[in-house]
Amino acid sequence: MEIPRSVLKAVESVVDKFKPLSVFLYGSGARRDAKKFGTDYEMGVIYRGKKISRMDLVKANTDPAKARFYPFDYKDFRKHKAYVPFIDPLFFYELLTTARTLAREKIVETLPKPSICVADLIGEIGFEKGFAFAAFLDWRNGDLMMAKNHFSKSCLFGARCLIILHQRKFPASYTEIIRLSKGKEFREWRGLLRQAMKIRLKPRTKLGKSDVFDNMAFLSSVREAITEVLKKKGNIRLL
Incomplete structure (x- = not known):
């Protein structure tokens, strides 16, 4: 995906003002599977020493309609720690798989990926169940785009949890998730996954209504599968 010139200008503005260690692209823009749900570009700004706040980056952003900048402290970043609403190991595993440097030092390309254990999937599937319930509330309130x-x-990210659990692979894009969702554990849910992918594309x-409720049932079944492994094998490393 080609990055708009206005976004690159915003990167230049941030670099000129703060002289960070690195600026990198991550999220759907880096995965190259951003679609029409209001495409924007998420950029991480790694700093060391003097703190750069989120508000500092908002003020320096010359393209707020498309560019989103988020600060990361280098000493935490290299330990796979971030103040984000996601599960750190999965967040960093995806980030370090797909992100690419746009300016200054190439940090995301050189850091090792974190380990992912069964308990991390418990946290992740809880997060996705929350999103599934949000989809229900959006649907009920008539906000179909957010739903x-x-x-x-x-x-799709719930399916990724099941892939990690059973196949010990980390699909970084929606296309990879669909490609790897072929095992017997997905037999009952393949139509649901196809519908989710179709919505991402179109x-x-x-x-x-059945899609919304089937998704909540699917994610509950994924949580049961993860919990079963946790009970039988403990918090083993998966990746």
Whole structure:
């Protein structure tokens, strides 16, 4: 995906003002699977020493409509710690798999990936179940675009948890998730996953009430599978 010139100008503005260690692209823009749910570009700004705040970056951003800048303290970043609402090991594993440096030092390309254990998947699937419930609330309130976004993301990332659990692989994109969702554990849910992917590709696709409720049931079944492994084998390392 080609980055708009206005976004690159915003990167230049941040670099000129703060002289950070590194600026990198991550998220759907880096995965190259951003679609029509209001595409923006998420950039991480790694600093060392004097703190750079989120508000500092907002003020320096010359393209707030498309560019989003988030600060990361280098001493925490290299330990796979971040103040984000996601599960750190999965967040960093994806980030270090897909992110690419846009300015200054190449840090994301050189850091080792974190380990992912069974308990991390418990945390992740809880997060996705929350998104699935948000999809239900969005659907009930008539906000179909947000409902589709929450539905498709939670469904596909929930499937990723099952792939990590059973296949010990980390699919970084939606396309990879669908490609790896072929095992018997997905047999009952393949239609649901196809619907989630169809919505990612074509947001005008209709989202039905059954899709919303089936997704919550699917994610509950994923949590049961993860919990079963945790009971039988303990908090083993998966990746």
